[in-house]
Amino acid sequence: MKRLKDLAEIVGGNIIGDGDIMIVGVGSAKEGASYGTITFAETEEIHKEAEKTEAAAVIVPKTITKSSKTLVQVDNPRLAFARIAREFMPKPLVTGEIHPTSVIHPTAVIGEDVSIHPYAVIDEGVRIGPRTVIGPGVYVGKGVKIGADCEIHANVVIEYETRIGDRVIIHGGTVLGSDGYGFVTTKEGHYKIPQLGNVIIEDDVEIGANVTIDRGAIGSTIIGRGTKIDNLVHLAHNVETGPECLIVAQSGIAGSTKLGKRVTMAGQSGVFGHLKVGDYVTLAARGVITSNVESGSFLSGFPAIDHKQNYKIKAASRRVPELLKQIKTMEKRLAELEKKLEDK
Secondary structure (H helix, E strand, O other), rough: OOHHHHHHHOOOOEEEEEOEEEEEEEEOOOOOOOOEEEEEEHHHHHHHHHHHHOOOOEEEOOOEEEEEEEEEEEHHHHHHHHHHHOOOOOOOOOOOEEEEOOEEOOOEOOOOOOOOOOOOEEEOOOOOOOEEEOOOOOOEEEEEOOOOOEEEOOOOOEEEOOEHHHHOEEOOOOOEEEOOOOOEOOOOOOEEOOOOOOOEEEOEEEEEOOOEOOOOOOOOEEEEEOOOOOOOOOOOOEEEEOOOOOOOOOOOOOOEEEEEOOOOOOOOOOOOOOOOOOOOOEEOOOOOEEEOOOOOOOOOOOOOOOEHHHHHHHHHHHHHHHHHHHHHHHHHHHHHHHHHHHOO
């Protein structure tokens, strides 16, 4: 349990009501927050729903001043709720201990308060920063460097010479640094091109489950600071993302493409290889970028074009069956007119 005034201090909130009440956890206003929890409401409508729950307190915008609940007023209720929810998040992987079944090379350097779980393998020359968690069955390859306060979940594979910054979260089953897809095709077959580069994951990146990020062929594949990658995403060799990009599930980026800052790729979208995508670009779900893109663009479709233009094309395409009927009618009438003229 945590005192409300302590939680409000974390988010710079103004309390209207009793700041000494104890909060047991977080809850949802729409799903009936349980007794003693804190929830949030971004609108007056949701605030009314929150009042009907057993929540002890509600995080609200500064425009809401009256309630049957204790209020915490902030500029951004959703952000404040996320920061407060973090205070209640369980940390089962944090033990500060090294499990006896883990295998650690004698040359590895392990920082203070690192947690290493059963059957993890830490290879030669690895360096792991303080308070980082290495989950069960994780493989950390030769020469890998991992920063402080990272969470590496179960069965992640981090291949040799990968670089991971601070406060990085990597979810289960992800593979970093596997060989890129590079072959020279000859009459005799496909000759593999050695993939000699590495992967660099910058600070504050989160990578979902079962993601694959290939090492650079020569040079690095780079995931920019603060980027968030959903489950089942593939990034090919030498891809570079700018800072704070969002890449949603089942998306893919082909080799050597560079994304600018704060690019958003919605679900099942893709980008062809060797392209440059500018800053603040948004690609809608199932869209595929096939050429370079200017900053600030909002694209959709395959090949991806301006979203408004694509929407107009799709709207017009719905009229095609009707237009075909009209054309056939006009052709029939034209043929009848031609026949009448010929008869004269």
